[in-house]
Amino acid sequence: MSKTAIVIGSGIAGVAVAIRLAVKGFKVTVFEANQYPGGKLTEISFEGYRFDAGPSLFTLPELVDELFILAGKDSKQYFQYERLEEICKYFYEDGTQITAHSDPELFSREIEKQTGVSLNKVLDHLKKSKRMYELTDKLFLQSSLHKLNSYLNKHALNALVNLGKLKTNQVMHAVNHIQFEDSRITQLFDRYATYNGSNPYKSPATLNIIPHLEYNLGAYFPTGGMYSITRSLVKLAEEIGVVFKYNSPVQEIVVENKTIIGVRQNEKIMKADVVVSNVDISSTYRHLLKSEKAPKKLLSQEKSSSGLVFYWGMKKQSSNLGLHNIFFSKDYKEEFDLIFNQNKVPSDPTVYLNISSKYKSGDAPEGHENWFTMINVPHNSGQDWDKIIIESRQNIILKLSKILGFNISDYITCERILDPLLIEKMTGSSLGALYGNSSNNQFAAFLRHPNFSGKIKNLYFCGGSVHPGGGIPLCLFSAKIVSGLIGDLPGSIHKGNSNFIHK
Numbered sequence: 001m002s003k004t005a006i007v008i009g010s011g012i013a014g015v016a017v018a019i020r021l022a023v024k025g026f027k028v029t030v031f032e033a034n035q036y037p038g039g040k041l042t043e044i045s046f047e048g049y050r051f052d053a054g055p056s057l058f059t060l061p062e063l064v065d066e067l068f069i070l071a072g073k074d075s076k077q078y079f080q081y082e083r084l085e086e087i088c089k090y091f092y093e094d095g096t097q098i099t100a101h102s103d104p105e106l107f108s109r110e111i112e113k114q115t116g117v118s119l120n121k122v123l124d125h126l127k128k129s130k131r132m133y134e135l136t137d138k139l140f141l142q143s144s145l146h147k148l149n150s151y152l153n154k155h156a157l158n159a160l161v162n163l164g165k166l167k168t169n170q171v172m173h174a175v176n177h178i179q180f181e182d183s184r185i186t187q188l189f190d191r192y193a194t195y196n197g198s199n200p201y202k203s204p205a206t207l208n209i210i211p212h213l214e215y216n217l218g219a220y221f222p223t224g225g226m227y228s229i230t231r232s233l234v235k236l237a238e239e240i241g242v243v244f245k246y247n248s249p250v251q252e253i254v255v256e257n258k259t260i261i262g263v264r265q266n267e268k269i270m271k272a273d274v275v276v277s278n279v280d281i282s283s284t285y286r287h288l289l290k291s292e293k294a295p296k297k298l299l300s301q302e303k304s305s306s307g308l309v310f311y312w313g314m315k316k317q318s319s320n321l322g323l324h325n326i327f328f329s330k331d332y333k334e335e336f337d338l339i340f341n342q343n344k345v346p347s348d349p350t351v352y353l354n355i356s357s358k359y360k361s362g363d364a365p366e367g368h369e370n371w372f373t374m375i376n377v378p379h380n381s382g383q384d385w386d387k388i389i390i391e392s393r394q395n396i397i398l399k400l401s402k403i404l405g406f407n408i409s410d411y412i413t414c415e416r417i418l419d420p421l422l423i424e425k426m427t428g429s430s431l432g433a434l435y436g437n438s439s440n441n442q443f444a445a446f447l448r449h450p451n452f453s454g455k456i457k458n459l460y461f462c463g464g465s466v467h468p469g470g471g472i473p474l475c476l477f478s479a480k481i482v483s484g485l486i487g488d489l490p491g492s493i494h495k496g497n498s499n500f501i502h503k
């Protein structure tokens with residue numbers, strides 16, 4: 001009889017781990033509290049507009065392809081994407097505008113033209129970013145940091161011998177400031193700390209690995225929108241036998257003699273050989289493992305930032321905007337000081353504007369655009385979010401109107417709003433943090449919860465709040481690590497190439 005696995009939560013990591021375990025021969029059931037899959041990676045539609053509700057920037061698509069390959073399927077039949085030539089348009093308060101081309105040479109030339117920062121400095125930064133990524137990814141992203149055998153191979157040895165090059169004891173902003181000697185370009189590269197909800201004025205310079213993903217490996221747009229990642233993976237999972245149960249919140253992970261028994265829903269216990277929680281790790285301990293002692297130190301680390309999103313239907317098309325647009329604040333240091341040290345929302349925030357209808361015309365009616373407008377905000381610590389929403393909406397409208405040269409409020413036809421309270425309600429993310437813990441100190445990588453329980457046999461964890469961290473690629477790595485830890489069932493048949501490792 002095949003072994004059974006229960007996955008709690010159908011976030012991207014939950015769906016990915018379900019596929020991996022089904023491929024290994026497990027009979028897998030996913031319990032999802034919502035009536036839809038995807039967690040943060042979901043979509044909303046209203047009044048003729050469609051929006052990807054959460055993530056909008058997509059890198060390392062091969063991690064999604066890998067799941068289809070593992071199941072012996074042709075990924076192109078399920079999921080398509082295109083590489084972006086132009087990654088982002090940057091707008092500064094002083095009038096500077098920079099178009100970030102995906103080609104490092106073109107991008108560096110553009111920076112030189114707009115700011116005078118030498119092309120070589122940018123190319124050098126991207127080369128260092130590549131070197132750091134190649135040193136870190138196998139040990140820090142693709143392995144459990146909490147198993148001895150992760151350190152007993154040549155990749156780990158290489159990373160440990162070259163620890164100095166990873167600049168773990170230097171602060172990201174300080175390194176970037178010395179590299180560029182220009183506040184605008186320092187700000188541009190500091191922004192990558194926000195990709196995992198961190199503060200560039202505190203986080204280690206190791207986070208400078210992130211630009212490598214965009215400029216060297218590439219940023220992508222899924223042809224069916226970001227939600228097609230969830231949709232196609234759920235389709236694959238169902239085809240290989242995974243059963244999804246929606247509107248099915250789990251109330252308890254049932255444990256006996258330090259071993260998994262299964263999960264409890266209402267009064268019913270569903271037995272399983274293995275349980276994987278894709279639920280935020282703080283919520284997992286608080287709600288699902290009430291009688292177990294929680295690892296206080298790991299759970300009390302500083303949380304990542306959250307987001308405040310306005311989804312605006314716009315009855316206008318703007319030719320000077322692209323898919324991804326950033327409107328920087330005047331004082332970046334103050335912005336992060338307010339968010340992380342004072343738990344406040346800046347009155348001059350950096351605004352991220354994503355317009356998927358630039359690539360996917362059906363996302364907005366003819367002649368219109370769908371504006372996903374987001375600012376970084378602190379995680380919830382009891383702020384007055386109703387007041388913050390009113391003030392931030394006004395501040396964003398004023399800022400964008402000034403820079404773009406037209407009153408944007410005249411063109412907003414309809415609106416929905418996502419704030420930290422709603423993020424927590426809809427996904428279980430503790431305090432509405434987008435990426436679990438922040439990376440605001442040099443030991444952050446070691447202070448995320450492991451992908452397994454050291455106390456309860458056959459209990460595992462995946463998703464953005466555990467190792468290796470938040471964001472789609474890292475969530476997919478967490479699923480891969482969990483599947484590796486669980487190991488193969490005797491007699492399981494891998495239909496695809498299980499040794500596929502992204503380049």
Ligand SMILES: Cc1cc2nc3c(=O)[nH]c(=O)nc-3n(C[C@H](O)[C@H](O)[C@H](O)COP(=O)(O)OP(=O)(O)OC[C@H]3O[C@@H](n4cnc5c(N)ncnc54)[C@H](O)[C@@H]3O)c2cc1C
Binds near residue numbers: 012058280462464465
């Ligand atoms: C606004 C926003 C913008 C973002 N931008 C980006 C971006 O551009 N690029 C990027 O890579 N990442 C981005 N992220 C982060 C990214 O979305 C997340 O890191 C990732 O999607 C988290 O996936 P996960 O597997 O941890 O699960 P989650 O998405 O957190 O889902 C967890 C699931 O568990 C379910 N659940 C909770 N409790 C229970 C229970 N008791 N029983 C059953 N089910 C339960 C929830 O309903 C939910 O479906 C963004 C996130 C947000 C919100």
